[in-house]
Structures are given as C-alpha cells and as structure tokens.
Amino acid sequence: MIRVLIVDDQQLVRAGLRMLCESVPDLEVVGEAADGGAAVRLAEQVHPDVVLMDLRMPGVDGTAATARILARRPSTRVVVLTTFDDDDHLYPALAAGAFGFLVKDATPDELLDGVRRAAAGDSPFSQAVLRRLVAQAVNAKAVNAKAAAPPPHAPAGVTERERDVLALVGQGMSNPEIAARLHLGVTTVKTHVASLMAKTGSANRVQLAIYAASDGGR
Numbered sequence: 001m002i003r004v005l006i007v008d009d010q011q012l013v014r015a016g017l018r019m020l021c022e023s024v025p026d027l028e029v030v031g032e033a034a035d036g037g038a039a040v041r042l043a044e045q046v047h048p049d050v051v052l053m054d055l056r057m058p059g060v061d062g063t064a065a066t067a068r069i070l071a072r073r074p075s076t077r078v079v080v081l082t083t084f085d086d087d088d089h090l091y092p093a094l095a096a097g098a099f100g101f102l103v104k105d106a107t108p109d110e111l112l113d114g115v116r117r118a119a120a121g122d123s124p125f126s127q128a129v130l131r132r133l134v135a136q137a138v139n140a141k142a143v144n145a146k147a148a149a150p151p152p153h154a155p156a157g158v159t160e161r162e163r164d165v166l167a168l169v170g171q172g173m174s175n176p177e178i179a180a181r182l183h184l185g186v187t188t189v190k191t192h193v194a195s196l197m198a199k200t201g202s203a204n205r206v207q208l209a210i211y212a213a214s215d216g217g218r
Contacts, residue, residue, distance in 0.1 A: 170212025
C-alpha cells in the first residue's frame with residue numbers, strides 16, 4: 001500500500017485528488033494539508049511514502065515545505081503538482097529536492113502512474129514541465145543553477161548504451177518503457193540510470209532528464 005499525503009490550499013483540488021487516489025486499491029490517503037506548515041507537521045505524524053505538493057500556498061509555500069519534509073524524512077518522495085504559471089517556482093522546488101513534477105491537468109491515469117512511479121523510486125514528470133525546465137536551463141534563468149542546471153557537455157566515460165538510455169530518460173520514459181524500447185531488462189536500465197546519475201552529478205532523475213534534454217545529453 002502506497003501512503004499518500006495531499007497538500008493544496010484549494011479544498012476542491014484536495015477532494016478530487018483524494019477521490020482519485022482512493023479509487024484504486026494500492027493507494028491510501030493518510031492526510032491532507034492546506035498549507036506547507038501543516039504539511040510538514042503531518043508528514044512527521046503519518047509518514048507518507050509520496051507527497052503530492054502544490055507550490056503556491058499561503059504561509060509556508062510548497063518549496064519550503066518540500067525542503068523541510070525531506071530534511072526530516074529524506075526517503076519521502078515529493079511530487080510537485082504544477083500549473084503553467086508556476087515557472088518561477090520549478091527550479092527552486094527541484095533544488096529543494098522535489099522528486100517529480102506533474103501538471104495539474106494530467107489525466108487520472110497519468111497522476112496515478114506518477115504516484116506509483118515515485119513510490120518505486122522512478123521520478124515522474126510531465127513532458128510539458130520538462131520542456132519548461134529545460135528552457136529555463138538553456139536561458140540560464142534557474143534560481144539555483146549550481147544545484148539544478150546541467151553542465152554543458154557530457155562527461156567522459158559515458159558508454160554508447162548509456163547514451164541511448166540517457167536520451168530516453170530525457171523524453172520522460174520510465175524504466176520499463178526504456179527497457180521495452182531498447183530490449184533490455186528493467187534491472188539493467190536501473191543500473192544504467194544509476195551510473196548516469198553518478199557520472200553527470202544528477203541528484204535525481206528529474207535533473208538527469210534535464211541534462212539529457214539539453215546540451216549535456218548530446
């Protein structure tokens with residue numbers, strides 16, 4: 001069972017997310033919070049596996065809440081739910097440790113898949129969000145370039161097969177999808193991804209995807 005904490009300042013959004021998560025047998029909503037401060041306190045009490053985190057909230061915002069939750073419970077997976085006017089908040093959330101990024105108008109299946117992927121350690125992100133993150137990296141608009149922006153060139157020691165995997169990570173594919181495309185085992189893909197993260201200095205899969213979709217992946 002995947003334990004989910006929902007954080008959003010709009011009650012209607014929280015209710016919709018709760019209904020969606022509770023419509024499947026492998027997800028359990030263990031709490032709701034209307035602001036970041038409450039989210040931090042609840043995370044300490046209910047021990048969620050995945051936090052669905054809004055970014056713009058009164059008081060403690062989603063970025064600060066993400067950093068505080070992960071400082072106390074680093075194994076928690078925080079998946080940011082973003083809108084198209086959240087661009088200025090994306091890189092700070094990434095630098096704070098957000099594990100994935102999904103748009104709020106994602107389909108129910110995409111959102112449920114994102115929660116499951118996050119719980120399994122495979123960072124989910126919407127293609128639209130990836131494009132926006134990459135655009136910010138290319139235009140040097142990142143708030144925390146050192147922590148989040150990819151280097152300009154691929155490092156030495158990346159094998160040809162790793163380059164193939166890297167390109168598909170940049171397209172937003174999950175490990176099973178990459179395995180199917182390249183006719184590899186999922187475990188082999190996970191090994192390649194871990195190696196690429198180490199070689200590129202990416203703290204998480206989202207950063208690796210940004211790296212892959214920018215000059216560093218060429």
